[in-house]
Structure formats: structure tokens, C-alpha cells
Amino acid sequence: MANSGLLGSSIAKKYWMSLTGLFLISFLIVHLLGNLQLLDLSAEGQEQFNIYAKFMTSFPLIKITSYFLYASIVFHAVDGIYLAIQNRKARPERYASYKPNRNSIWASRNMGLLGTIILAFIILHMSQFWYTMHWGEIGMDANGNKDLAAVVIKTYQDGTAGLIMALLYVIAMAAVAFHLYHGFQSAFQTLGINHNRYTPLIKKVGAAFSIIVPLAYAIIPVFVLMAKN
């Protein structure tokens, strides 16, 4: 049956969305802990950050995990855009009785838009830091490590361009916040974790996570920008 086949593949896609989404969420925590080191912009703080960046780009287990991460981003984005288009096609907007606001929050109806903003940001972000760290022109610090801290500082302290970069970062984190406000609890629901006792807790943890984590990320470029002397 063509219909059940189509439905089946959509459900499979939803499962992959939730698994890759949860993997990306776990990455967000690890990456944030590393980035928060940039709140210490002393010479020692910057050198410490560069040691950390070297470790993250050379330790074999982390390198393998990062390949999974790249694959997850691509998979999640491709499936997400596909599902968003499918959902849009299936929406009964023609009917006067269709009142989306009554049934779902804004974020849940705009996951594709939010995801696309996040994807654009990931491409910009990786070209600025990940690409530079691996193959770009980059100076060395006093310990002979690639000076990624200096690249970050230059990015956000570079006059008007720095201001725009910090602003784009904050906007992207707002998109992450809305995406996760719906996505966090939705992933558990997709995996069939529906429980009288645990679901309200998952929703609360998801709401707190979706506000605290993007906010903590957004503070970093703003702090670097304001630390300019």
C-alpha cells in the first residue's frame, strides 16, 4: 500500500529526527562548557582555551564523535526540511475552522523555519572557527598552539562587523531556544515516552533547558564584544 509505505517512511524519519535531535542536544551541553572558558579573557584564560581547542580537534575518540555530529546535523537538517514541507502540504489551512493557535504553540508550527535559521548560523559559525582552526590562516600562542581564542576575539571585537556577528549569534540562539522549546519534549513523545508522572517533568526540564542553554551561549559573544578596550 502506497499510503502506509509513505506513512511508514515519515514515521521512520520522525524517529531519526528525535534521535539526531537528542544527540545534538547533548552536544550543545559539551560545546557550551568548552565555550564558557572564553569568559576568562586573560592571557592564561586564552591559552587554556587554545589547549582545549587543540584537544577537541586531535583526540581520536572526540574526532570520531565529531564525524557522527557532522552526519547528524546533515541528516537532521535534510529530514527536517523534508518533514516541514510534508507537514505544510498536509495542513488544512483552507478550512475556516482551522485555528492553529488553539492547538499548538508557534514554535511547533515553525520548526522548519527555525531549523533553517539555525542551519545558516551553523554554516557561518563553522566557516569562522572550525574551518579556520583546521585549514585557515591562524597565529600561534605563547605555547605554540593555534590561537583560536584570538580568532574569536577578533571576530566579535572587529568594529561594526563584530557587532553584526554578535547580533547574528544572539538571533541564532533565540532560534535555538524556540526550536528546543518545542523540540526537547517532542523528541521524547516521538520515542513513545509518554508517562503521567515523567512527561510533565520532561516538559519542565525542556523549557528550562531551552531558555538557559541558548542564553548562556549568547552571553559569550556579547561578553567578548563588551570586553574590547
Ligand code: HEM
Ligand atoms: C542546534 C541544533 C539542533 C538541535 C539541538 C535540534 C533539535 C531538535 C529536536 C530535539 C527536535 C524534535 C524531534 C521530534 O519531534 O521528535 C527537532 C525537530 C526538528 N528540527 Fe531540529 N535541531 C537542531 C537543528 C536543526 C536544523 C539545522 C534543522 C533544519 C535545517 C532542523 C529542523 C527541524 C525540524 C523541521 C523539526 C521538526 C520535525 C517534525 O516535523 O517533527 N533542526 N530538532
